[in-house]
Amino acid sequence: MTTQQDTYTETLRSGQEAVVKAFESWTDSAKSAWQNVPGAAPARVEPQQVIDQVFDFAEKMLAVQREFAKSLAATAESAGESARQQSESVVAAVKKQATDATAIVKDAQPEK
Numbered sequence: 001m002t003t004q005q006d007t008y009t010e011t012l013r014s015g016q017e018a019v020v021k022a023f024e025s026w027t028d029s030a031k032s033a034w035q036n037v038p039g040a041a042p043a044r045v046e047p048q049q050v051i052d053q054v055f056d057f058a059e060k061m062l063a064v065q066r067e068f069a070k071s072l073a074a075t076a077e078s079a080g081e082s083a084r085q086q087s088e089s090v091v092a093a094v095k096k097q098a099t100d101a102t103a104i105v106k107d108a109q110p111e112k
Contacts, residue, residue, distance in 0.1 A: 008072065012065055019061065 004076075008069070015065075016061070
């Protein structure tokens with residue numbers, strides 16, 4: 001049985017995989033574009049800068065995921081509260097109908 005947590009985790013994992021694939025595709029495209037430019041020297045890569053960029057990106061993605069999770073939780077809470085209120089309303093209506101039906105049956109019985 002798949003839980004909501006499993007579903008949410010899978011959704012996040014899929015989102016992360018999509019971002020990684022997009023980043024890899026962009027990187028491959030950029031590499032190939034620079035290789036085709038005559039006279040373009042390969043850029044010197046600063047490891048510290050790359051690390052900062054990767055972690056900044058991860059931080060932003062985590063913030064987006066946090067907001068998504070909060071939004072999802074708020075929506076679920078709201079839906080749960082709405083369902084609870086509707087259930088209470090239905091139960092109250094059924095109780096009233098049962099009480100009314102009981103009173104009608106008692107009134108309809110002949111006195112002894």
